[in-house]
Amino acid sequence: MNDLTPYTTIIGLEVHVQLSTRSKLFCRCENRYGAEPNTLTCPVCAGLPGALPVMNRKAYELSVRAALGLHCEIPLFTKWDRKNYFYADLPKGFQTSQFDLPLSQHGYLDISDPKGKFSDKRIGIIRAHLEEDAGKSLHDEVARKADSRIDLNRCGTPLLEIVSEPDLRSPEEAGRYLSELKLLLEYLEVSDCNMQEGSLRVDANINLHLRVDGEFKATPIVEVKNMNSFRAVQRALAYEASRQYDQWQESGRCLGDPGVTKETRGWDDDAGVSRSQRSKEESSDYRYFPEPDLPPVVITEAEVATHRLALGELPAALRTRLVQEYQLPEVDVDVLVNQGRALVEYFLLLAGAINDGKIASNWIQQDVMRYLSEAGVTIDDYPVTADQLGDLIANVLAKKLSTSRGREVLAQMVSAGETLEAAMQSLGIVEVDSAATEQLCRELLEANPKVVADIKEGKIKAVGALVGQAKQQNPNVQPQEVRDLCLRLAGEM
Amino acid sequence: MAIVDYTATELLERMDSRELTSREITAAYLAQIERYHGEVNALVRWDAEDAMRTAEAIDARREGGEPVGVLAGVPVVVKDNLCTSDHVTSCASKMLANYLSPYDATVIKRLKAADAVILGKGNMDEFAMGASTETSAFGPTHNPWKLGYIPGGSSGGSAAAVASAMAPLSLGSDTGGSIRQPSAHCGVVGLKPTYGRVSRYGLIAFGSSLDCIGPMGRTAEDVARVMSVLAGRDPRDATSIAGPVPRYEESCREPLDGVRLGVIDEQFGEGIDDEVADKVQTAIRQFEALGATVHHISLPHIRYAIAAYYIIAPSEASSNLARFDGAHYGYRAKDISNDEKDGPLVAMYRKTRQEGFGEEVKRRIMLGTYSLSAGYYDAYYLRALKIRRLIAQDFADAYKTVDFLIGPVTPTPAFEIGEKMEDPLAMYLGDSYTVGANLAGLPALSLPCGLTTAGLPVAVQLQGPALSEEGLLQLACAFQQESDWHLSRPELIKPKDQNG
Numbered sequence: 001m002n003d004l005t006p007y008t009t010i011i012g013l014e015v016h017v018q019l020s021t022r023s024k025l026f027c028r029c030e031n032r033y034g035a036e037p038n039t040l041t042c043p044v045c046a047g048l049p050g051a052l053p054v055m056n057r058k059a060y061e062l063s064v065r066a067a068l069g070l071h072c073e074i075p076l077f078t079k080w081d082r083k084n085y086f087y088a089d090l091p092k093g094f095q096t097s098q099f100d101l102p103l104s105q106h107g108y109l110d111i112s113d114p115k116g117k118f119s120d121k122r123i124g125i126i127r128a129h130l131e132e133d134a135g136k137s138l139h140d141e142v143a144r145k146a147d148s149r150i151d152l153n154r155c156g157t158p159l160l161e162i163v164s165e166p167d168l169r170s171p172e173e174a175g176r177y178l179s180e181l182k183l184l185l186e187y188l189e190v191s192d193c194n195m196q197e198g199s200l201r202v203d204a205n206i207n208l209h210l211r212v213d214g215e216f217k218a219t220p221i222v223e224v225k226n227m228n229s230f231r232a233v234q235r236a237l238a239y240e241a242s243r244q245y246d247q248w249q250e251s252g253r254c255l256g257d258p259g260v261t262k263e264t265r266g267w268d269d270d271a272g273v274s275r276s277q278r279s280k281e282e283s284s285d286y287r288y289f290p291e292p293d294l295p296p297v298v299i300t301e302a303e304v305a306t307h308r309l310a311l312g313e314l315p316a317a318l319r320t321r322l323v324q325e326y327q328l329p330e331v332d333v334d335v336l337v338n339q340g341r342a343l344v345e346y347f348l349l350l351a352g353a354i355n356d357g358k359i360a361s362n363w364i365q366q367d368v369m370r371y372l373s374e375a376g377v378t379i380d381d382y383p384v385t386a387d388q389l390g391d392l393i394a395n396v397l398a399k400k401l402s403t404s405r406g407r408e409v410l411a412q413m414v415s416a417g418e419t420l421e422a423a424m425q426s427l428g429i430v431e432v433d434s435a436a437t438e439q440l441c442r443e444l445l446e447a448n449p450k451v452v453a454d455i456k457e458g459k460i461k462a463v464g465a466l467v468g469q470a471k472q473q474n475p476n477v478q479p480q481e482v483r484d485l486c487l488r489l490a491g492e493m
Numbered sequence: 494m495a496i497v498d499y500t501a502t503e504l505l506e507r508m509d510s511r512e513l514t515s516r517e518i519t520a521a522y523l524a525q526i527e528r529y530h531g532e533v534n535a536l537v538r539w540d541a542e543d544a545m546r547t548a549e550a551i552d553a554r555r556e557g558g559e560p561v562g563v564l565a566g567v568p569v570v571v572k573d574n575l576c577t578s579d580h581v582t583s584c585a586s587k588m589l590a591n592y593l594s595p596y597d598a599t600v601i602k603r604l605k606a607a608d609a610v611i612l613g614k615g616n617m618d619e620f621a622m623g624a625s626t627e628t629s630a631f632g633p634t635h636n637p638w639k640l641g642y643i644p645g646g647s648s649g650g651s652a653a654a655v656a657s658a659m660a661p662l663s664l665g666s667d668t669g670g671s672i673r674q675p676s677a678h679c680g681v682v683g684l685k686p687t688y689g690r691v692s693r694y695g696l697i698a699f700g701s702s703l704d705c706i707g708p709m710g711r712t713a714e715d716v717a718r719v720m721s722v723l724a725g726r727d728p729r730d731a732t733s734i735a736g737p738v739p740r741y742e743e744s745c746r747e748p749l750d751g752v753r754l755g756v757i758d759e760q761f762g763e764g765i766d767d768e769v770a771d772k773v774q775t776a777i778r779q780f781e782a783l784g785a786t787v788h789h790i791s792l793p794h795i796r797y798a799i800a801a802y803y804i805i806a807p808s809e810a811s812s813n814l815a816r817f818d819g820a821h822y823g824y825r826a827k828d829i830s831n832d833e834k835d836g837p838l839v840a841m842y843r844k845t846r847q848e849g850f851g852e853e854v855k856r857r858i859m860l861g862t863y864s865l866s867a868g869y870y871d872a873y874y875l876r877a878l879k880i881r882r883l884i885a886q887d888f889a890d891a892y893k894t895v896d897f898l899i900g901p902v903t904p905t906p907a908f909e910i911g912e913k914m915e916d917p918l919a920m921y922l923g924d925s926y927t928v929g930a931n932l933a934g935l936p937a938l939s940l941p942c943g944l945t946t947a948g949l950p951v952a953v954q955l956q957g958p959a960l961s962e963e964g965l966l967q968l969a970c971a972f973q974q975e976s977d978w979h980l981s982r983p984e985l986i987k988p989k990d991q992n993g
């Protein structure tokens with residue numbers, strides 16, 4: 001409860017992530033997005049009579065990897081259950097999932113905000129379990145037919161469901177939890193977490209805790225669905241919190257009151273409102289029972305230990321190390337680490353090459369990342385290697401190039417795909433010797449007596465005009481050198 | 494002797510020695526089908542041309558000295574719940590009346606690889622739910638021994654086909670006795686293997702944790718031959734068992750030596766027909782004469798087997814049959830009303846399933862749905878699972894002191910068609926002696942051992958521990974070498990001029 005709101009927002013998130021396996025969870029069909037409808041199917045994932053599932057161990061292992069990254073316990077025995085319900089995109093009439101013995105449980109994810117909007121906190125993970133994805137219904141609204149078409153390509157894609165404790169207290173915390181979770185899963189290389197393609201999907205459970213005349217009250221829990229971006233999640237949760245407060249003030253209905261059931265609402269991002277979906281009261285009995293076609297899954301302590309060792313350095317640990325080793329501000333480290341492991345690798349190479357983390361970070365954030373974002377590519381597609389960029393920065397540090405000239409050289413290297421030397425040549429950059437620079441300065445001083453007079457009166461800034469003219473006459477001069485020389489020579493005049 | 498009187502083993506010998514061709518053999522069985530189909534209704538469909546083509550191709554290969562499979566040229570009927578890519582697989586249901594599977598079940602692949610000639614599909618209770626083959630959407634199968642009587646079920650068509658010499662061999666499936674009980678009622682040998690010994694891939698599921706595919710034939714040796722083809726690990730069935738597969742047809746001829754048989758006392762109590770009890774006791778004495786010792790065994794929890802079975806099997810069925818909803822394949826109801834409160838999709842599901850499934854299937858779907866529902870799960874499904882474990886433990890304890898169990902297959906001989914259709918509970922109780930093996934996942938065999946005064950077959954059931962199929966077949970083979978029940982034929986198909 002803060003000063004602005006008379007309630008505490010209680011949020012728990014259920015995140016579904018498609019795992020990046022080559023084949024599907026229970027058959028050998030390719031696990032790929034974007035193929036022609038119904039071209040990636042077989043009797044197993046299409047739910048044909050007589051077909052039987054066989055587990056793809058790789059999907060289980062990726063799940064274990066993700067769960068270990070979330071500090072979960074990994075039981076040595078886990079099993080499959082059938083979740084029964086009828087829907088057109090579910091050809092078997094049940095989803096093979098995990099009910100009472102999930103493959104992992106009792107973990108956590110730490111979140112923090114370097115900008116300080118909330119204090120560091122640990123979000124509990126209730127469980128992470130594996131299940132198969134359903135197909136997709138394609139509603140043919142253009143043709144105005146009553147019929148829908150069904151694409152079963154997605155059927156059987158391995159889906160990891162990660163359920164958080166209701167530990168989140170604001171839309172901002174929820175947003176940070178999601179971006180941190182996404183980052184972790186990307187570092188672990190278990191999923192591409194592409195929300196547009198549906199490989200990461202979020203459902204939220206939210207209600208409010210209030211204190212009225214010293215008495216604790218909770219509003220009914222609402223599940224919010226159809227949020228297609230992290231921004232939409234935050235907007236939906238903010239909307240839902242104030243909507244629940246308004247409704248509570250109106251009706252006074254609390255969690256646990258007679259007739260209060262869990263409501264499901266769909267978020268309409270364009271309209272900025274959530275709308276009640278049909279109550280799922282009747283269909284909420286999924287009649288779970290153990291999947292008889294799949295033997296339980298067993299893993300040894302030694303195998304878990306091997307998976308744990310193979311996790312690599314994860315974002316939280318990486319941030320701590322970068323702050324300590326390179327004396328970078330937390331905000332900067334956050335920016336770098338949040339770009340993903342590949343960019344951090346680039347940073348580490350660059351920082352090593354020029355022996356300065358701060359400068360490496362600045363160049364990456366100001367030049368490299370701007371290009372990546374404008375070009376819409378990742379660091380893997382960046383045309384300049386860390387070594388090449390390191391050589392360029394070394395020239396700048398040795399004052400052979402101005403910083404702004406260095407940027408031009410980098411831009412040339414990126415756009416033309418040229419080496420440092422070639423790019424400098426293309427831009428006509430040659431080193432100007434100090435005699436030539438001094439000659440140029442003298443000429444400028446003689447041509448600008450007013451500036452000389454100003455300098456002598458102590459108006460040092462006036463020298464800027466001379467630096468500008470020097471750069472016009474010879475772009476290769478070092479501005480700092482021109483400035484220093486002009487001041488010295490003016491003083492001698 | 495007519496072609497159709499030979500066993501599969503004899504047919505193979507005669508094809509090897511070029512006395513007979515598969516073409517002649519296949520033609521003889523097809524003629525038998527044409528002749529008796531109207532009276533027996535054992536097959537739901539068959540393709541004479543296709544079978545003859547296959548037979549001729551195998552003959553040509555044999556003639557040309559090419560290697561052929563171990564069942565080369567022998568006709569086989571397969572139950573209609575086994576998926577075949579070349580003909581409709583309907584499960585004897587309106588729901589799948591025109592369903593063509595895009596793939597062959599693993600057992601079909603194996604039969605084809607062994608060069609068997611698949612004649613057609615055996616009639617069955619709809620989705621294998623029944624014990625009389627009366628719930629088939631294609632009409633009941635009649636018992637060749639007495640046409641007004643049921644052949645047993647659910648693999649009634651497969652059993653009746655062998656009994657009426659429409660095929661020397663057939664495949665059935667057994668979820669609670671569906672191979673053994675019709676084998677008993679039709680006087681043929683039927684083997685329900687250990688759960689997982691034969692791949693279920695391509696068997697349209699009823700109770701997935703109970704379903705087993707197995708062979709039926711006139712002799713234990715013939716059944717053993719098919720078992721060698723069917724058995725073995727299948728990467729497409731995660732519940733199938735790895736490990737070497739014996740040559741059952743070779744080991745089954747080895748002599749019995751000091752076998753300890755356990756008689757289940759509970760199975761000779763209330764409800765068993767006097768004649769059945771008498772024939773089974775006689776058979777037990779014959780085994781003693783063959784050198785077996787007989788011991789009395791109690792399976793204290795077996796009396797709960799029917800109750801547990803009729804929770805577990807329908808529960809799994811309610812889920813397995815959910816896919817038949819009209820959306821993707823199979824029957825879809827027409828004229829779906831658009832104004833139902835649940836919308837057109839649910840209306841389509843409802844009408845499709847109402848019209849596509851028969852009464853018994855719907856009854857079991859409801860039983861299973863109820864058992865798995867919130868608030869009932871613990872009292873029914875979970876408790877049934879506990880009983881299942883206790884029963885498996887009973888068997889495990891029994892096999893510490895005996896090698897095999899012996900007793901009746903069914904409490905009564907075949908009953909009249911229509912007699913129990915209005916009394917499902919009475920029908921369910923007919924499975925009392927067979928469901929235990931399914932709940933425990935153990936092999937069991939039905940072996941003909943006599944005829945009642947009314948002329949209906951009676952059989953003895955042999956049960957064994959996991960993967961004891963070799964021993965069961967050996968016992969059955971030894972019995973058949975000393976008896977000739979398996980040679981007797983129903984009056985229906987006896988050559989009329991040789992009568993008397």
Ligand SMILES: [Zn+2]
Pocket residue numbers: 024027028029040041042043044045046156
């Ligand atoms: Zn597939």
